[in-house]
Amino acid sequence: MSARAPGLVRSKNRRLLRFAWTLSGGSSDCPGGRNAVTGNTRGLRADARRNRQRLLDVAVRAFSERGTDASLEAIAKEAGVGIGTLYRHFPTREALLEAAYRNEVARVCDSAEELLAQYPPDQAMRVWMDRFIDYLATKQGMADALKAVIASGDSDPFAESLDRISTAISTLLKAGAEAGVLRSDVDPLDVGFSLGGILLITTDKGLRDRAGRMLDLLLDGLRHRAD
16 A cells, blocks of 8 residues: 555644544634744743743633633733733734644643653553543633634644644554553544544533543553454
């Protein structure tokens, strides 16, 4: 079988992450500058890095709760900085929104390695899947705001983030396969689609217990079975 063309893989990745965001209630470079979006903080003083991280933490809550109606002035005030400081780090609303989104994706993805240091691989996978579902379920307002960025055609914040999510799942699967507790023939994108499907039918808070049971079933399907 011939290898898939890189362009087709990237296109599939973008569609999957858009699908995941849609399930969460919503459905790069931005004009503000690359560092504002990607989170490159090299060269910043320690106090500037702290200010930036506080702004991102507050922005995540604000955009998640209020979507595009979130006030930048209120975000700056809650973060304990002036509006000028906010604009120095994030020259546009879109720059702040994308940076906040990428920051949250990084937290979820980076937790895969942390969980593997704490738990056996299969248990780490189960805890990570729970975190991922919670992450999507609580970011509905941010998803709505991101749709406006995508509609503008200036940026596609999803492709790089999906690659990170796929890498996190791959890391967990590889650790599980090496330990002999998870299958070695699983496509991480299939796990991503499965997680999105679980979120789709358990969006209501009253169905959160059902989501947990379905995650248990998904993990059971990932387990290695001796011949």
